[in-house]
Amino acid sequence: MTDRVIASRPSLEQVTAIVDFMEKHPALALGQLRGLEGREESKKLWFMLTRVVNNITGPTRPMKSWIKYWADKKSTVRSKVQGGGGDPNNLCSNIEKKIWDLFLAGDNGKPRGVKQESKFLDENLYDEESMDQNHVESDPVLAFEEPVADVEERQTALMEKMFKVMSDQAAAMTQLAHASQVNAQAMERLADASQIQARAIDRLANTFETISAATHDVRNAIVDIDATMKRYYSTSPT
Structure with missing residues (x-):
């Protein structure tokens, strides 16, 4: 097993690529792709994002792991803002501020429930609402700087x-x-x-x-x- 597979912490370039991809596909980022067509579109986009991120320097993960990471990341950002009295200036990195501004600032602190369909994954995936309440992000939170390159x-x-x-x-x-x-x-x-x-x-x-x-x-x-x-x-x- 290579170091890329063993490593669990995504690199700055990988996180940047994820956020940039989600910025281009906000419906995927906000869990708004529903119904049969929405599930197919979500599956296609997640496969695409997984290929992109796994070709960047950093750990190689399966698609379901990147879906979980994205849900964890949003949950962590939301918790930090809520724990700081609703002030996003408490966020420690530009990446987290961008996630807040693009995907979380308009939800008034209420988690958005996003269920990923299990038909295109090996197991039932993640409901962001339940993660917000019960799950702590497994990967350490890094103080990322400005993005340095895009896909x-x-x-x-x-x-x-x-x-x-x-x-x-x-x-x-x-x-x-x-x-x-x-x-x-x-x-x-x-x-x-x-x-x-x-x-x-x-x-x-x-x-x-x-x-x-x-x-x-x-x-x-x-x-x-x-x-x-x-x-x-x-x-x-x-």
């Missing part, structure tokens, strides 16, 4: 990295093709040199054959001269 920026950076890798790969393939061409040219030159060497050997062999034939002719001439001289001396008067 679109990370996706853009990822695309740029992929483009760079593809460019490097194309350059490597070009270099490989050039090296193959140089190697082919070298092989052609080697073949030409081998052909020239073969022709030289043929000429040398022909030269040796010519020398051998000339030597044979000289030998025959010497034999003829010797025979002629013998006949001459044998027929001369003594």
Whole structure:
């Protein structure tokens, strides 16, 4: 099991991504997706958010765990404001203030009941109203600073990295093709040199054959001269 799975505390980037996603989908954040179509839309959005958050630096969690975390987070923010006399300035981070301003400031301190349907999860999920009364957030509350990046920026950076890798790969393939061409040219030159060497050997062999034939002719001439001289001396008067 990796450290990402073992870790239980979401990173700042993950929490920022969750809040930004909920800001774009307030009906999901406020539990207003009801009925058959609403459940399907809620399921689709939670799957989408889970994929996004799990691809960010921080712990990897199943979808139901992120649903629980979101309910816990809102419950914690609401409890802090109520415990501070209804003053949201008691919140310790900009993330919590943003959650209050976007999703909780208009509920007059009354929890919103949000039941997540169990049809697309492994077990019955979470009623935020019961969590507000009975549940204490399991993850430590962090004093987060301002968001540093959003999902679109990370996706853009990822695309740029992929483009760079593809460019490097194309350059490597070009270099490989050039090296193959140089190697082919070298092989052609080697073949030409081998052909020239073969022709030289043929000429040398022909030269040796010519020398051998000339030597044979000289030998025959010497034999003829010797025979002629013998006949001459044998027929001369003594």
